[in-house]
Amino acid sequence: MVATGKWSVAEDLNLKMVIGGQRLEASNGARLTTEDPATGRVIGSFPAATADDVGRAVENSRAALKGDWRRMTPAARGRVLVRAAAILRREADRLARIETLDSGKPLREAKADLETSAGYFEYYGGFADKLEGTSIPLGPDYMSFTLHEPVGVTAHVIPWNFPLTTTARGVAPALAAGCTAVVKPAALTTLTSLLLADVLDEAGLPAGVYNVVPGRGSEAGAALVAHPDVAHVTFTGSVATGQGIMRTAADHVASVTLELGGKSPVAVLADADLGAAVEGTLKAIYMNAGQVCSAGSRLVVERKVHAAMMERLVPRVAAMEAGHGLDDAAIGPMVSAEQVQIVADYVEDARRANSLEILVGGRRLAPAGLERGHFYAPTIIDDAPRSARVVQEEIFGPVLTVQIVDSPEEAIAVANDSPFGLCAGIYTRDIARAMAFARDVDAGQVFINQYFAGGISTPFGGTKMSGFGREKGLAALASYYRVKCITTRL
Numbered sequence: 382m383v384a385t386g387k388w389s390v391a392e393d394l395n396l397k398m399v400i401g402g403q404r405l406e407a408s409n410g411a412r413l414t415t416e417d418p419a420t421g422r423v424i425g426s427f428p429a430a431t432a433d434d435v436g437r438a439v440e441n442s443r444a445a446l447k448g449d450w451r452r453m454t455p456a457a458r459g460r461v462l463v464r465a466a467a468i469l470r471r472e473a474d475r476l477a478r479i480e481t482l483d484s485g486k487p488l489r490e491a492k493a494d495l496e497t498s499a500g501y502f503e504y505y506g507g508f509a510d511k512l513e514g515t516s517i518p519l520g521p522d523y524m525s526f527t528l529h530e531p532v533g534v535t536a537h538v539i540p541w542n543f544p545l546t547t548t549a550r551g552v553a554p555a556l557a558a559g560c561t562a563v564v565k566p567a568a569l570t571t572l573t574s575l576l577l578a579d580v581l582d583e584a585g586l587p588a589g590v591y592n593v594v595p596g597r598g599s600e601a602g603a604a605l606v607a608h609p610d611v612a613h614v615t616f617t618g619s620v621a622t623g624q625g626i627m628r629t630a631a632d633h634v635a636s637v638t639l640e641l642g643g644k645s646p647v648a649v650l651a652d653a654d655l656g657a658a659v660e661g662t663l664k665a666i667y668m669n670a671g672q673v674c675s676a677g678s679r680l681v682v683e684r685k686v687h688a689a690m691m692e693r694l695v696p697r698v699a700a701m702e703a704g705h706g707l708d709d710a711a712i713g714p715m716v717s718a719e720q721v722q723i724v725a726d727y728v729e730d731a732r733r734a735n736s737l738e739i740l741v742g743g744r745r746l747a748p749a750g751l752e753r754g755h756f757y758a759p760t761i762i763d764d765a766p767r768s769a770r771v772v773q774e775e776i777f778g779p780v781l782t783v784q785i786v787d788s789p790e791e792a793i794a795v796a797n798d799s800p801f802g803l804c805a806g807i808y809t810r811d812i813a814r815a816m817a818f819a820r821d822v823d824a825g826q827v828f829i830n831q832y833f834a835g836g837i838s839t840p841f842g843g844t845k846m847s848g849f850g851r852e853k854g855l856a857a858l859a860s861y862y863r864v865k866c867i868t869t870r871l
Contacts, residue, residue, distance in 0.1 A: 388417060388707050390478050394425025396571075398434065398595055399578040401441035402588025408433050413568055413596065418485035418714040419705040421753035425483075427571050430594040432604035435563070438592040439608045442534040442561035445589030450561065453587075455510035462506030462556060464584035469499035472580065476573055480545055481706035483572045485714040485755070486669045488706055498549035500837045505557035508855070512558065512862060525868040531559035532636070532863055533612035536605045538598075538626070539574060540617045541567035541716055542672045548574045550852050551615040551638075552591065558861035563592045563611070565602045569716050571595040598622070609633040613860060616640070617674065620846050638850030638860050640674060640842060642775045643803030646796040647677035647832060648818060650789055651685040653808035657830060659693045662781070665806065665832040667701065667759050670715050671724075671779035675804045675841075677832050679772065680783045681795050687785050691740065695761060698781075699741045703748050703756045714755045715778060721745060721755045724778030731762050731771045731782075738763045742779070767798050775801065789814050797823050802844030806832045825851075 394415075397404035406412075407428035414426045428434075450458070469476070477491040484491070514527035537551045544566060552562045566574035574593055581591050594601050606614055606629045616626050617640040630637050647665050649658045665677025682690050704710030715721050725745065731737040742760030759779040765772050771782045786792045789809075796805055796818075805824040809815050819827040825843045828834040835841075840856035842848065851857055 388420060388482070388705050389424070390475070390482060392475075392479070394479065394572055396425065396427045396575045398428045398430055399575065399591070399593040400434065400438045401592070402582070405434075407431055407596070415483055415569065415571060417482050418716050419751050419754040419756075421755070425572060427575060427595045430596040430601040432600060435594050435601055435604040435608065438563045438594045439534055439605070439610050441589040442563050442592055443610050445561045445587060446531070446533060448589070449587040450559070450590050455512070455559070458556065458559065459506040459509030461581075461585045462502045462509065462553060465580055465586070466499040466503035466506065468580045468583055469495060469502065473499070476545070476576060478707065479576065480573050481713075484541070484544060484570045485706050485716055487711075487713050488709045490669060491706070494543060494546045497837065498545045501546075501549040501553040504837045505553040505858070508858065509557040512858065514864075517866070517868075519868070522871050523868060524871060525866065528865045528867065529558070529862040530865055532861055533560060534610055535560045535562050535861060536608075536611045536614045537562055537564045538602055538606065538614065538616040538618065539564060539566045540674075541569040542669060542674070544570040545573040545577065547617055548577060550857075554857045555861045556586070556590065558858055560613075560861050561590045561592075563594060563605060565598070565605050566593065566595050568595070568597055603629070606630060607632070611635055613637070615852070615860070618642075623848060636860065638842075638852065639848035640803075640850075640852065641846060641848040642674045642777070643676070643801040643843060643847050644679060644773065644775050644799045645675060645677050645801070645804040645806070645824065646679040646681045646799070646822075647806040648792040648796055648808065649680065649682040649686065649690060650792065650807070650809040650811070650814065651683040652810045653686065654810065654830070655686060655689055655693060658690065658808040659697065661806065661808065661830075661832040662694060663697060666781045667698075667712055667779050668833075670713055670757070671759075672716060672720070672777055675826070675833070677804070677806055678776065678781060679796075679799075680781055681786055681792050682783060683789075683792065684785050684787050687783075691761075691763070691783075695741050698759045698761060701759050703746045703758070705751060712759055712779060714751075715757055716755065718755050720778065721757050724757050724776055724780060727771055727774070727776045727778075728760060728762070728780060731765070731769060735766065735769045735771075737765055737769065737771070767795065773799065789818070793818055793821050797821075800846040803847040804828065
């Protein structure tokens, strides 16, 4: 069945899982549906993988480690990844529309995600034949050197907010290092992780190297993380789920990379370029309707410029029109009705429990023709105390919480007063103050006079409850190879 209408694609989105290069149904025949968050309309379906299906996927991945993939030279592996990048760019318009339909994000953001995904395969494809060991000088009677070996089967548990880019971000370095991958996409946004298998097939990736087992986290995800032949787990998601994955992986001593979200501050000092600060803040919190782990969800502003900042920021937020992602609306829907309810509960708590002022937004939306969609107005909550839930907890929606400070030093203290430590930003014309903030703030990434700076080559990961390990850049490769040392007496 192919869905038709204004907000649709001319493609059958009832897909199958991928095991050993074959497109299969679940062993028990069960399927799940996926909907367009802007309309609430079902747009496709996919198998609900069982624990047995996951077991077969891991077995195929383990067998592929010893097959053609192992016999390929590193340069040949790299060429497969570079070809995948080219195919993703060729198919970018089509896949971006599907990503928008599945996740709700505006089309311009989905197109940017496609380019980023292609970039991951291109970047790591270039490193496949450059993972060199070292020689160790033990003296004239010894020779000692190191080799980099793939860790083995890697598991990738993908979040719903960036389905394709997060898949590419973990799978590309794993393949570059010679590993195989089993992907468990989020049940809410599964389609592009499955369609990536077609891209990799065309690029020449051997069967079994990339397997996809969609379904519920409680069954498919749990079985994948617990499988004794999984050597490494890469997970992006909630703190509670990440903690459970750590415990499970410990049973068979698998390594883990955990990216567990954040409550990132954007500090605006009194000497800042307020025009740039407004533009950066809008991007930091309202991209993908605020459903971004690294979102700048706390605006930490010096009192001297608080009023001026709000005078500029509030009208811009009030003017943002919600609509369908395929119409490239200023702000799209949230991923589900449940996520809208979570956001609404946080805002209502701020209103009632803390008597905080809602400067703009703070309500559900029902754009014309999209009354069944999952929309929430972009929101600003002003002058929130450090103890408020909307300050300390990750909302994961289009809600900006403002905290007022009286000095650059207080800005650092407030920025650090959080259980999370993923990102931080600062706007100031004083480079010494900016660098002092970067030195003292407890975060894995710091952006100066911009937000979401960097890219594929810049390491990404957090501190504290935001997790550990690094993705992107050269740092990500270390998760996917082991260092073996060989020493001989001459």
